[in-house]
Amino acid sequence: MGYGPRLSAVFDQCARQVARLLRGAKVADVPVEQPIRFELVINLKTAQMLGVEIPPVVLSRADRTIE
Numbered sequence: 004m005g006y007g008p009r010l011s012a013v014f015d016q017c018a019r020q021v022a023r024l025l026r027g028a029k030v031a032d033v034p035v036e037q038p039i040r041f042e043l044v045i046n047l048k049t050a051q052m053l054g055v056e057i058p059p060v061v062l063s064r065a066d067r068t069i070e
Contacts, residue, residue, distance in 0.1 A: 004045050004057075008038030042066040 016036045023033050023064040
């Protein structure tokens with residue numbers, strides 16, 4: 004099971020900051036951004052191998068499940 008920022012959103016934020024710097028903005032003027040989109044990924048195959056039962060409520064909230 005993993006919970007963290009969506010990598011696509013992190014790369015988008017990074018690209019926006021690089022674009023600002025390439026346009027001539029000073030490093031001190033570029034704000035620090037934190038990710039706002041997170042995802043929950045559950046690997047059911049590994050959970051089954053470890054004997055861990057994932058409750059249906061948690062499965063329903065998962066963004067992605069790996070079978």
